[in-house]
Amino acid sequence: MPLSTKTEINALLQRAGVTAETTAAVMDIDGMLQHWRRRAMKRELGNRALIDLKIDIDLAQLDVLSAIAGPAPEFGDSQGETMVGTVADRLAIDPSRASRLVSEMVDRGFARRAVSQADARRTIIELTAQGEAVVDAVRAYKYLILGDFLGTWSPEDIAAFVPLLKRFSRWTDGIDAVTDRHGPEIDQLVEAIAMAGKVPEEV
Template sequence: MPLSDKSELNALLRKAGIGAATAEAVMDIDGMLQQWRRRAMKRELGHKALVDLRIGIDLAQFDVLVAIEGPAPEFGEVMGETMVASVAERLGIDPSRASRLVSEMVEEGFAQRAVSQADARRTIIALTEQGRAVVDAVRAYKYLIMGDFLGTWPAEDVAAFVPLLKRFSTWTDGIEAATEKYAAEIDALSPKGAKSGVAA
């Protein structure tokens, strides 16, 4: 019976020591995450915000403004001055693309270049007042929409959900340890005839 059959998947997880309730949750969560990923890739809310607010930039350009700001919830603890290399690293894009996007934002008046206070040979990037207004407006727009949705939930559900979501958001941090733990099971899952060492 193929592993696409739910009972077979359940059996596999149970054999690996994963409880029935957890196995069911894993399969449900995976399905929801796939749906969420497809919708997130479309970035419906961000696009709608830029259109409704009549800002006149695209999502890639907006991402650069956010990366210049470097807020902690999105990029962790951001220290020091922001340079083009910082933007490239935060967004996971090529430095040349980051440089082009930053230049566009400077030309449009949303960002500005300045000389580093720490090293006069270094050029840093900062938001202008206009750029700050754009980031703040889009963020407030998103918070209004999400707040409207969460506002329909009982307070105790919201109080339970937020810390659990924060906890769940770190689940991929344990991938290496989990793959070592289940090395035998993972090896057995490899389709027959697959070449050893060839990445999927």
């Protein structure tokens, strides 16, 4: 039977061992995440930062500068030298696109190529003073906006929120184990889609 109502979805989750309270939270969080995703895709804050700071580059170029800088909170372990392949990995883009964007930043004076200290045959990418200034300014701009917002929160709320957000950010880790555990429920969803396709449309 197609899961055509919220009640049927609730029943499916209940059979999977998810409590009603958790189900309500899941639905609220999913709605907020979808809204957040749509806003994030527009890159509102990044666009505003480039405009307000009068930086004549686009967001893709800014991403490359950030990837060259490799700040740990954004890219995790960012130790070691940065190469074009490193930029491609950090941004999850094709190496040829990363190479083109890096070349644009080098040509415009935001980055430079240098010789690796570990292997003279290897070319690495570094930010110039101008590139570092751009990355630092955009980061500071974002911190100002977020800091102003969080400044209205109590210290207790912030102390509770940050570790919980870090914990929540890993919610898709181990997804294979979760899907294995809920194989019957996923099979039911597959069946619901198949059955819906057999229902004739009303004219």
